[in-house]
Amino acid sequence: MKFKTVFVCQKCGFESLKWAGKCPDCGEWNSLVEEVKAQESKKAPARTRSFTDFSSEVVKLSESQAVKETRIPTHVEEFDRLLGGGLVKGQLTLLAGAPGIGKSTLMLQVAAELSKTYKVLYISGEESVNQISGRAQRLGVKGDNIFLHCETDIQKIVESVSNVNPEVLILDSIQTVYHPEFTSSAGTVAQVRECTSELVRLCKPKGIMTFVLGHVTKDGELAGPKILEHMVDCVLYFDTEKDNVLRLLRPHKNRFGSTDEIGLFRMTQQGLVSVENANEFFAETSRERALKGRAYSLSLEGSRPLLTEVQALVSPTRFPYPRRVATGVDLNRCLMLFAALEKHIGLSLDNKDIFVSLAGGVKLKDPALDLAICAAVISSCKDIPLPHDSVFMAEVGILGQVAKVPRIDKRLDEARRLGFKKAYTSLVNKDEKKKLGDLALLELTDLNDLAVKLR
Numbered sequence: 001m002k003f004k005t006v007f008v009c010q011k012c013g014f015e016s017l018k019w020a021g022k023c024p025d026c027g028e029w030n031s032l033v034e035e036v037k038a039q040e041s042k043k044a045p046a047r048t049r050s051f052t053d054f055s056s057e058v059v060k061l062s063e064s065q066a067v068k069e070t071r072i073p074t075h076v077e078e079f080d081r082l083l084g085g086g087l088v089k090g091q092l093t094l095l096a097g098a099p100g101i102g103k104s105t106l107m108l109q110v111a112a113e114l115s116k117t118y119k120v121l122y123i124s125g126e127e128s129v130n131q132i133s134g135r136a137q138r139l140g141v142k143g144d145n146i147f148l149h150c151e152t153d154i155q156k157i158v159e160s161v162s163n164v165n166p167e168v169l170i171l172d173s174i175q176t177v178y179h180p181e182f183t184s185s186a187g188t189v190a191q192v193r194e195c196t197s198e199l200v201r202l203c204k205p206k207g208i209m210t211f212v213l214g215h216v217t218k219d220g221e222l223a224g225p226k227i228l229e230h231m232v233d234c235v236l237y238f239d240t241e242k243d244n245v246l247r248l249l250r251p252h253k254n255r256f257g258s259t260d261e262i263g264l265f266r267m268t269q270q271g272l273v274s275v276e277n278a279n280e281f282f283a284e285t286s287r288e289r290a291l292k293g294r295a296y297s298l299s300l301e302g303s304r305p306l307l308t309e310v311q312a313l314v315s316p317t318r319f320p321y322p323r324r325v326a327t328g329v330d331l332n333r334c335l336m337l338f339a340a341l342e343k344h345i346g347l348s349l350d351n352k353d354i355f356v357s358l359a360g361g362v363k364l365k366d367p368a369l370d371l372a373i374c375a376a377v378i379s380s381c382k383d384i385p386l387p388h389d390s391v392f393m394a395e396v397g398i399l400g401q402v403a404k405v406p407r408i409d410k411r412l413d414e415a416r417r418l419g420f421k422k423a424y425t426s427l428v429n430k431d432e433k434k435k436l437g438d439l440a441l442l443e444l445t446d447l448n449d450l451a452v453k454l455r
């Protein structure tokens with residue numbers, strides 16, 4: 001095999017023959033790293049294929065038959081829910097998250113369940129056999145059908161797979177394995193790409209259900225190359241901060257299902273416990289009194305309304321430029337809402353620092369949070385406590401208008417079930433009002449309405 005030297009962007013995988021300070025493709029600075037690459041002979045077919053064999057005869061769609069993929073449940077309820085019912089034979093899943101979030105824990109739990117029917121090979125380049133068996137003991141995992149191998153050399157891993165012949169393979173983590181033919185260190189683009197395609201070639205034809213674990217950087221991005229995401233069937237991210245008890249697992253890509261559902265877990269001594277009713281879990285965290293700057297909302301995550309607590313702090317600034325900080329929600333969205341509040345109800349915010357955050361460390365994008373953010377900001381700015389039994393659910397536009405959000409009926413139903421007494425929303429039609437019970441509806445058309453009703 002011939003080798004050549006290339007410079008590879010560690011962020012996007014762009015390759016160049018010359019070094020450059022800035023990646024011409026993604027614009028990242030200082031991301032190009034020298035790597036030695038095996039030169040492919042010109043006649044050889046492309047080496048990386050994410051599927052076994054994808055070619056087929058030409059057939060009429062009407063005459064073709066859909067074979068329904070059988071789902072293999074992992075019996076970790078929330079995990080199955082977000083996979084769309086379970087795993088598919090030969091599925092390659094990437095599980096990413098910050099260190100300490102619970103990737104190894106979840107995988108061991110999934111392995112424990114799957115090992116009741118399937119042979120599992122757990123490869124760890126992160127921890128020793130001792131550490132893993134310690135965790136297994138803590139989680140109460142027996143593991144008669146789980147084989148452990150602590151190894152970082154991908155060629156030895158391939159050998160191990162041939163020897164053990166597992167039906168489930170777990171690799172913890174992709175950043176620790178390396179291909180000895182490449183000089184670059186583990187975790188670089190070349191290594192991650194080579195090792196992953198090695199796994200694809202190995203597992204797809206045999207139908208091995210494979211899990212690859214990966215770390216993310218402080219910004220929540222997958223450490224190393226994005227290309228990894230393209231090579232796998234399913235990408236799952238742990239989306240919460242690790243200091244929180246609640247862990248939220250969110251699919252970013254799923255070839256075999258939707259990416260709307262989320263998985264909710266609680267971290268305990270015995271491992272991750274599926275949280276079926278997150279709202280009861282949230283409701284435990286005291287909702288008993290009115291607070292300044294706190295507004296509740298029900299945001300929709302997949303098919304589930306999730307009780308969300310928006311907190312805002314508006315205080316006089318000590319800096320020439322006021323600070324705007326958003327945690328868990330999009331900052332630009334918040335800036336738009338602040339501008340709308342200034343313009344349409346004359347809230348004076350130009351000499352104030354504003355902090356907006358979502359309790360519980362969750363990150364959400366639901367537009368229904370707009371109204372709750374506005375209410376929390378008004379409340380903190382004007383020192384008006386918001387009652388604990390009120391909930392705010394509507395989108396707010398740049399013109400200050402309050403607009404309807406999808407599935408408001410479902411959200412109202414959940415609000416009533418959780419014991420809320422007042423719901424601030426946009427105009428709601430008759431059908432959606434059917435199941436209100438003793439939940440009073442305050443329908444708003446614009447921010448002025450909100451300001452008036454909060455006074």
Ligand SMILES: Nc1ncnc2c1ncn2[C@@H]1O[C@H](COP(=O)(O)OP(=O)(O)O)[C@@H](O)[C@H]1O
Nearest residue numbers: 098099100101102103104105106242267268269
């Ligand atoms: N003895 C313990 N009791 C309860 N929780 C623990 C214990 N040890 C570790 N944990 C939890 O497990 C987490 C580490 O999980 P782990 O699966 O190793 O994360 P990752 O593989 O994502 O780095 C810790 O952050 C902590 O919350």
Ligand SMILES: [Mg+2]
Nearest residue numbers: 103104126172
């Ligand atoms: Mg780990």
Ligand SMILES: [Zn+2]
Nearest residue numbers: 009012023026
């Ligand atoms: Zn780049």
